[in-house]
Amino acid sequence: MLCQQCQKRPATVHFTKIVNNHKTELYLCEECARQKGDFKVFVPFSINDLLTGFLDMDKTTVHIESKGLPRCKACGMDFMQFRKIGRLGCQDCYRYFAEELTPVIKRVQGGTKHTGKVPRRAGIGLRLERQIQQLKAQLQKAIETEAFEEAARLRDQIRELERQLGQL
Template sequence: MYCQECQQRPATLHFTKIINGEKNEFHICEQCAKEKGDFIPGSNSFSIHNLLSGLLNFEQPLNETNAAPRSKQVTQCSKCGMTYPEFAKIGRFGCTECYKTFASKLDPVFKRIHGGNTDHSGKIPKRLGNDLLERKKIDQLRQKLQQLINEEEFEEAAHVRDQIRSMQKRLEGRD
């Protein structure tokens, strides 16, 4: 598929915009995307930041006239002074402290974007994969162990503890 803008290079960026049930697809090459900045062609100056804003503002009513007046105090980052509405508008945080400040509002957004998953696991390189996967399993088992202890399932917890020890010994043998 070729770029809809230049008709010369293969399209590498694909966007789908659905408004009032009408679906529009855009296919552009990387060079045309860079020339256009962060604007999606044919979309009346709709930017990637606006896309993020749409995802971040999902809890706000679409029609402000029907909304009840808000008397909430706006949460503000103690380090940079950014508010959540400002973040939602520009699509990026002002500092690292913003992640902690707005954590309660971000979890539902991340769940929505990532299909319910809020833990970042990253990619695992093949040459280190076995050890990393083993360590990841140990971490998961530790969480399960803590849950079993909290639920007072001590027999099952002892079994999980033994699994963890066995896996740790195998890892130490590889080092």
């Protein structure tokens, strides 16, 4: 897509402006975006800059430098290299950098456990665990309200699901 203003360069900036419930979208090249007076700040950034910015917000920087840099034994990447490029070297880096990454992941994603969709074929065990947790919450409510027949039914259902989970 070409810049909507100059019609010469590719549009790499997308502006959305909403005034009095009227939405205006502009697709501009970087040069035209800088010249546009309506927009106060134009600061290009990358995802790597965003990630390393989150890392810089963490108070562990002094801690890391004082005790020595953690290093992934699988790929050899150290934590400062990760901070510089914003990407981990391999899947084992998550384990070796867990202490430094956990607060960042919690801050960005709101937790460290996956809560999104699970693929049907691959996530049978995870779906069963989630279903068991939901049933346990229902069981607790049934016990609190003294609905003992419902509680017994839920208990049996939980046991059956736990048996299925054990067979996986």
